[in-house]
Amino acid sequence: MTTSKKIVLLGHFGVGKSSLIRRFVENTFSENYKVTIGVHIFKKVVEVSNSDSISLIIWDLEGQDDIKKTRSSYLLGTNGFIYVFDLSRPITFENLNSELEFLKENFPNIPVKVVGNKMDLVTKLYLKDYSEVFGHLVDFFTSAKTGSRVDNLFSKLAKELL
Numbered sequence: 001m002t003t004s005k006k007i008v009l010l011g012h013f014g015v016g017k018s019s020l021i022r023r024f025v026e027n028t029f030s031e032n033y034k035v036t037i038g039v040h041i042f043k044k045v046v047e048v049s050n051s052d053s054i055s056l057i058i059w060d061l062e063g064q065d066d067i068k069k070t071r072s073s074y075l076l077g078t079n080g081f082i083y084v085f086d087l088s089r090p091i092t093f094e095n096l097n098s099e100l101e102f103l104k105e106n107f108p109n110i111p112v113k114v115v116g117n118k119m120d121l122v123t124k125l126y127l128k129d130y131s132e133v134f135g136h137l138v139d140f141f142t143s144a145k146t147g148s149r150v151d152n153l154f155s156k157l158a159k160e161l162l
């Protein structure tokens, strides 16, 4: 059986939302920054067991420094969120707590995966220190560039949505 679920990626400008999707859907990466205007929609079917698969409809929204500025029509009918920040740019996770609170209040019961991307740009020591302070808020550290943990992120969310 195949069911269809809508996933929305949120986060600041340039944190790597489009790159994570491209890595997951096409297994490609580009250093070029092509800013997303409005929304791009991608699709990928993921097998979650021998008999079940899930068709992920993935919405790549333009970057926002504040979730409240996102057009509410883009968020209608969302089954799961991926909130992405850039480990190498603290401004992209300064308001992480309040952004997550906003999602919890407005979309209760919708799963949210929090992702620290661009892991390849920070040292292991930085990541260790970072995890000690903010680790409890973060579900995955990823790199769209190397592909690290990208499949794990989408498959974990897909399984939760079934």
Ligand SMILES: Nc1nc2c(ncn2[C@@H]2O[C@H](COP(=O)(O)OP(=O)(O)OP(=O)(O)O)[C@@H](O)[C@H]2O)c(=O)[nH]1
Residues within 6 Å of the ligand: 011, 012, 013, 014, 015, 016, 017, 018, 019, 020, 030, 031, 032, 033, 034, 035, 036, 037, 061, 062, 063, 064, 117, 118, 119, 120, 121, 142, 143, 144, 145, 146
């Ligand atoms: N080193 C490194 N660079 C990355 C990674 N992910 C994305 N980038 C680079 O970061 C820049 C922005 O990536 P995008 O995927 O366009 O970011 P976005 O969040 O979709 O940006 P908006 O369209 O503004 O919302 C590009 O130059 C990418 O090549 C990563 O994991 N590591």
